[in-house]
Amino acid sequence: xxxxxxxxxxxxxxxxxxxxxxxxxxxxxxxxxxxxxxxxxxxxxxxxxxxxxxxxxxxxxxxxxxxxxxxxxxxxxxxxxxxxxxxxxxxxxxxxxxxxxxxxxxxxxxxxxxxxxxxxxxxxxxxxxxxxxxxxxxxxxxxxxxxxxxxxxxxxxxxxxxxxxxxxxxxxxxxxxxxxxxxxxxxxxxxxxxxxxxxxxxxxxxxxxxxxxxxxxxxxxxxxxxxxxxxxxxxxxxxxxxxxxxxxxxxxxxxxxxxxxxxxxxxxxxxxxxxxxxxxxxxxxxxxxxxxxxxxxxxxxxxxxxxxxxxxxxxxxxxxxxxxxxxxxxxxxxxxxxxxxxxxxxxxxxxxxxxxx
Ligand code: 1CP
Numbered sequence: 006x007x008x009x010x011x012x013x014x015x016x017x018x019x020x021x022x023x024x025x026x027x028x029x030x031x032x033x034x035x036x037x038x039x040x041x042x043x044x045x046x047x048x049x050x051x052x053x054x055x056x057x058x059x060x061x062x063x064x065x066x067x068x069x070x071x072x073x074x075x076x077x078x079x080x081x082x083x084x085x086x087x088x089x090x091x092x093x094x095x096x097x098x099x100x101x102x103x104x105x106x107x108x109x110x111x112x113x114x115x116x117x118x119x120x121x122x123x124x125x126x127x128x129x130x131x132x133x134x135x136x137x138x139x140x141x142x143x144x145x146x147x148x149x150x151x152x153x154x155x156x157x158x159x160x161x162x163x164x165x166x167x168x169x170x171x172x173x174x175x176x177x178x179x180x181x182x183x184x185x186x187x188x189x190x191x192x193x194x195x196x197x198x199x200x201x202x203x204x205x206x207x208x209x210x211x212x213x214x215x216x217x218x219x220x221x222x223x224x225x226x227x228x229x230x231x232x233x234x235x236x237x238x239x240x241x242x243x244x245x246x247x248x249x250x251x252x253x254x255x256x257x258x259x260x261x262x263x264x265x266x267x268x269x270x271x272x273x274x275x276x277x278x279x280x281x282x283x284x285x286x287x288x289x290x291x292x293x294x295x296x297x298x299x300x301x302x303x304x305x306x307x308x309x310x311x312x313x314x315x316x317x318x319x320x321x322x323x324x325x326x327x328x329x330x331x332x333x334x335x336x337x338x339x340x341x342x343x344x345x346x347x348x349x350x351x352x353x354x355x356x357x358x359x360x361x362x
Pocket of ligand 1: 031032033034035036037046052079080081082083084085102103150165166167213215339
């Protein structure tokens with residue numbers, strides 16, 4: 006039993022149906038740029054303590070929605086929950102980002118990995134989804150998410166963030182069968198994870214392929230695209246008007262827009278290095294497009310933000326036969342901790358004002 010949805014802009018846009026205004030949400034909208042987030046984190050102690058507590062995860066998910074009239078909530082969690090539950094043991098070093106105590110570096114370690122149980126090992130994520138759905142009370146839809154098989158593999162093999170992805174690329178070159186085995190188990194886990202979030206109440210789903218763009222086009226077609234396509238084809242998400250839409254976001258995915266439009270996903274998220282006019286033309290109405298304001302525009306003046314938002318909205322329409330249908334406004338990547346919440350308010354207002362039909 007849950008409340009009927011009061012704001013359907015996101016779901017309608019992902020079905021490429023008409024909307025009164027272009028929907029907007031922002032990657033990493035819940036996070037360190039908000040003083041209330043920093044206050045919650047100070048009390049909770051650590052990122053993981055917050056993410057593993059459904060009440061706190063719910064509170065942080067809702068924080069940006071109290072300030073801005075965003076058209077969707079995204080669950081406060083992380084992509085690294087899956088490898089953590091696989092036994093790699095996630096931890097954070099202040100100022101250095103996520104790390105794993107047990108990275109997987111060879112075929113023997115990969116062979117031991119299995120798909121975690123979603124309602125035991127990842128129960129805290131599903132409980133957070135259920136809690137947020139209850140507290141949202143139908144005001145806006147909730148987006149659930151996962152990392153892509155390739156992006157998860159990057160952290161699992163490197164043992165944390167990386168500048169050159171030397172270890173995983175060496176594995177791709179020297180032991181491609183081992184890497185395919187890792188990508189395969191990751192894909193099974195991502196499908197089970199997204200299905201469980203949907204069952205718990207997520208109304209749209211996004212896959213973050215943050216590091217797909219570090220691959221050459223040929224390597225992307227071997228190590229990322231087939232697994233994204235398998236998720237889009239195999240993830241059960243209902244029929245027609247009731248279908249739970251899937252968005253494939255990728256940083257640096259501009260070379261692959263046609264293939265992503267044919268993947269079976271409902272939406273494709275793009276960064277700011279490709280114009281939305283070109284992206285809309287090349288995807289030809291097969292999918293909705295999400296993006297793609299350069300996040301650094303948030304550092305600009307209110308006037309500059311309004312101008313650049315209009316450029317993105319109008320570029321999409323220009324490539325989509327003059328229509329704004331099928332566009333979800335977002336940044337081309339996530340918010341940064343030093344961004345000004347006042348500027349975010351201007352951005353959200355600019356999207357709604359400029360796109361009003
Ligand atoms: O307070 C803190 O220090 C924690 C910082 C933080 C936050 C706020 C991390 C650690 N994760 C998150 C939340 C998060 N991560 C969300 C929440 C929902 C939202 O508001 O968008 C989401 C969707 C993610 C997804 C995520 N985690 C991605 C994919 C998206 C992206 O930004 O590219 C990646 C690559 C991660 C790994 C990760 N977790 C945290 C950090 C700082 C990082 C990036 C590390 C790196 O750059 O390699």
